[in-house]
Amino acid sequence: MTQIARAAGVPVPVVSKVLNGRSDVSPPVREAITARLREAGYTVADPGPAPASSGLVDLVVPGVEGTWANVVLTGVQDTLSRTGQDVVVVVARQDEPERHDWVQRLVQRGSKDAILALVTPAPAQDRRLAAAGIQLVALDPHQPLSNGTPTIGATNWTGGRQAAEHLLALGHTRIAVIGGVPHHRYSQARIDGFRSVFAAYGLPDDPDLVRHGNWTREGAARETAALLDLPQPPTAVFACSDHMALGVFDAAAERGLRIPHDLSVTGFDDLPEGRWLSPALTTVRQPVREMAGLATDTLLRLRAGEPLQSARVELETRLIERGSTMRR
Numbered sequence: 435m436t437q438i439a440r441a442a443g444v445p446v447p448v449v450s451k452v453l454n455g456r457s458d459v460s461p462p463v464r465e466a467i468t469a470r471l472r473e474a475g476y477t478v479a480d481p482g483p484a485p486a487s488s489g490l491v492d493l494v495v496p497g498v499e500g501t502w503a504n505v506v507l508t509g510v511q512d513t514l515s516r517t518g519q520d521v522v523v524v525v526a527r528q529d530e531p532e533r534h535d536w537v538q539r540l541v542q543r544g545s546k547d548a549i550l551a552l553v554t555p556a557p558a559q560d561r562r563l564a565a566a567g568i569q570l571v572a573l574d575p576h577q578p579l580s581n582g583t584p585t586i587g588a589t590n591w592t593g594g595r596q597a598a599e600h601l602l603a604l605g606h607t608r609i610a611v612i613g614g615v616p617h618h619r620y621s622q623a624r625i626d627g628f629r630s631v632f633a634a635y636g637l638p639d640d641p642d643l644v645r646h647g648n649w650t651r652e653g654a655a656r657e658t659a660a661l662l663d664l665p666q667p668p669t670a671v672f673a674c675s676d677h678m679a680l681g682v683f684d685a686a687a688e689r690g691l692r693i694p695h696d697l698s699v700t701g702f703d704d705l706p707e708g709r710w711l712s713p714a715l716t717t718v719r720q721p722v723r724e725m726a727g728l729a730t731d732t733l734l735r736l737r738a739g740e741p742l743q744s745a746r747v748e749l750e751t752r753l754i755e756r757g758s759t760m761r762r
Contacts, residue, residue, distance in 0.1 A: 452464055452467045491549065493548070493549050494540075496551075502677075506723075510549065524536050524540065547736065548569075550570055555579070574620055576619065587749075588620075596752070601672065606670040606698060608666060608669055610670070611643065645661065653681065659689075672702075679699055683711060699716070718754070
């Protein structure tokens with residue numbers, strides 16, 4: 435193997451991959467190694483079809499904590515159950531070295547396509563995915579993806595507007611909004627839709643009432659505490675995710691405030707934990723399960739060579755009124 439590697443000008447592990455029929459070797463390198471191996475009397479294994487074409491669908495997620503990932507997984511599996519295929523969960527961990535990151539794991543398994551859920555490839559990862567010929571379908575990417583990647587999302591701007599209209603209809607005029615990570619486009623869309631209502635009604639738009647909790651419960655609790663310390667604290671808070679709404683509840687409890695009597699709270703997602711709260715959370719429902727199912731169906735259609743009517747599809751949001759909001 436050392437002699438073959440030296441003759442082909444490649445590391446020894448690359449020769450081992452070709453000998454074992456691994457698919458994560460570029461065609462020119464494979465051909466060069468194969469020629470040297472045959473000269474030495476070896477028979478080289480065919481790498482065979484990629485796993486992606488043999489009944490597996492890769493779902494790439496940023497983590498598996500909480501119920502959001504479970505709802506997405508359920509939506510993917512619902513669609514695959516009708517086709518006899520299975521899902522493989524790939525976790526895109528932060529700060530992974532390139533040799534072990536989620537892109538490399540897809541390439542090494544010979545995957546030809548994948549669903550990305552709340553995962554946006556970095557430019558270098560995007561180039562590696564393109565070089566490997568891996569087709570993507572994205573579920574709510576943080577930023578727009580290149581090469582016309584099909585994306586499935588929700589009407590985030592409309593959802594933000596629905597939250598604001600609900601709270602204004604209850605008589606609240608000093609309403610705060612806690613967004614996620616500032617550069618995430620669906621977070622900004624929810625904030626923009628929320629603030630558009632104030633402009634439409636000619637109400638003052640106070641920048642002190644716009645905060646960012648970075649999608650964490652702790653961050654939302656911290657920002658809620660800061661809001662409650664203002665000379666004129668808000669009477670209602672719109673958290674741009676149900677998970678952050680839990681942090682709003684935490685901060686209110688820390689101050690001895692009663693929800694909704696002292697502070698009305700609206701979330702966004704309609705995840706199970708919002709229904710477990712007491713009082714149950716008023717929220718904007720985005721159909722996460724249906725979105726995941728549509729992303730899976732889109733990927734299966736691409737595999738079959740079927741054309742898509744649109745590269746971007748948004749499913750409708752709607753407000754679900756429960757006990758965490760009340761009239762002023």
